[in-house]
Amino acid sequence: MKNKKIEVFCGTGGVGKTTISASRALYLSSQKRKVLLITIDPAKRLKQVLGLEDSATGEITKIETSNFNLSDSGELHALLLSPEKTLNRILGRKTENNIISTLSKPYGGMNEIMAVLEVQHQLNKNEYDTIVLDTPPGKHFIDFLESSKKIQSFFDKNFSEVFNFIGKRNKPGRILTKLVSSGIDKLLTYLEKVTGKGFVNDFLEAIHILYDHRDVFINGLHLEKDLMNVDFSNWFLVTSADQLKGSDAKELIEASNRFMHKDNYLLINKSWHKFLEEWTTDKQSLVQLRDKLLEQENVIKESTSQYSIQEIEFPEIFENSPAKQVKELISHWKSL
Numbered sequence: 001m002k003n004k005k006i007e008v009f010c011g012t013g014g015v016g017k018t019t020i021s022a023s024r025a026l027y028l029s030s031q032k033r034k035v036l037l038i039t040i041d042p043a044k045r046l047k048q049v050l051g052l053e054d055s056a057t058g059e060i061t062k063i064e065t066s067n068f069n070l071s072d073s074g075e076l077h078a079l080l081l082s083p084e085k086t087l088n089r090i091l092g093r094k095t096e097n098n099i100i101s102t103l104s105k106p107y108g109g110m111n112e113i114m115a116v117l118e119v120q121h122q123l124n125k126n127e128y129d130t131i132v133l134d135t136p137p138g139k140h141f142i143d144f145l146e147s148s149k150k151i152q153s154f155f156d157k158n159f160s161e162v163f164n165f166i167g168k169r170n171k172p173g174r175i176l177t178k179l180v181s182s183g184i185d186k187l188l189t190y191l192e193k194v195t196g197k198g199f200v201n202d203f204l205e206a207i208h209i210l211y212d213h214r215d216v217f218i219n220g221l222h223l224e225k226d227l228m229n230v231d232f233s234n235w236f237l238v239t240s241a242d243q244l245k246g247s248d249a250k251e252l253i254e255a256s257n258r259f260m261h262k263d264n265y266l267l268i269n270k271s272w273h274k275f276l277e278e279w280t281t282d283k284q285s286l287v288q289l290r291d292k293l294l295e296q297e298n299v300i301k302e303s304t305s306q307y308s309i310q311e312i313e314f315p316e317i318f319e320n321s322p323a324k325q326v327k328e329l330i331s332h333w334k335s336l
Helices: 017-030 044-050 083-091 098-103 111-125 139-145 147-154 157-166 172-195 197-212 214-219 222-227 246-255 273-277 284-303 322-335
Strands: 006-010 034-039 075-080 130-134 233-240 264-271 310-315
Touching: 006 017, 006 222, 017 034, 017 044, 017 075, 017 130, 017 233, 017 322, 034 111, 044 075, 044 322, 083 098, 083 111, 098 197, 111 130, 111 139, 111 147, 111 214, 111 222, 139 147, 197 214, 310 322
Parallel strands: 006 130, 006 233, 034 075, 034 130, 233 264, 264 310
Antiparallel strands: none
């Protein structure tokens, strides 16, 4: 398996994707690489695994890899995505606009777009050998993949005409005057009655700020091409053998098929395959249980067999401590 500039981990909820991606980032750092682990959906699990505080959200934090018996290693940094802090970082300042601040809250609707911009921002800085990307589960992962389309649509020709009309030289109050006199006064009058004049001005100011920094957003479109470049990225679709996730895995493969290339992997977590094949018993009930568990893994494999994807099995790990689980997973990465 070749080391690439970016590695993408995706999957539905509850399959161990965050723990797996953290172990991969730690493993890569043990290969004397400087690694950044970005999780788009900041979860309690990653904080537990890496010992991160809530205050670390949105900030790039150096991880002490010696806690995982990786003293002779490179560097690992982690970033729990905060859309608001990402926006401030890429704009180079904090915006006081109420609408932008609301949209850039964790559930304000800009998570996936901010994730694209954060990853591209870090790629542009070129400070890391590898960026490991822990994507949000299920549908939110698909939204992340489609974010480039949203950016493209927002800054297409039709919108640019509106932005050009606003122009850099106009202040929000003058913008409102021009728009009212341009024939859409009924709409704005209604908005003022419902929300107040302050909201209308905030909205127009938000449009102005976004367009004034349009190059930053449009630059994020490069990420789509990078993800499709076989020399630039690895893809890991994580599923779990202890859940019937075959149809979910198939759905995600189909959704991301235009991005994925020959270096993509179906990672079956919590696999019992190795243990079960070596398990012999004379009790019929136990034989049936063994066969049922093996069949469950085969369902996952068969559901994705039509796609060109390489299979990797990660065994079930019998450890309660997240740190100990990660240490076992790192050992498995080393054995591949």
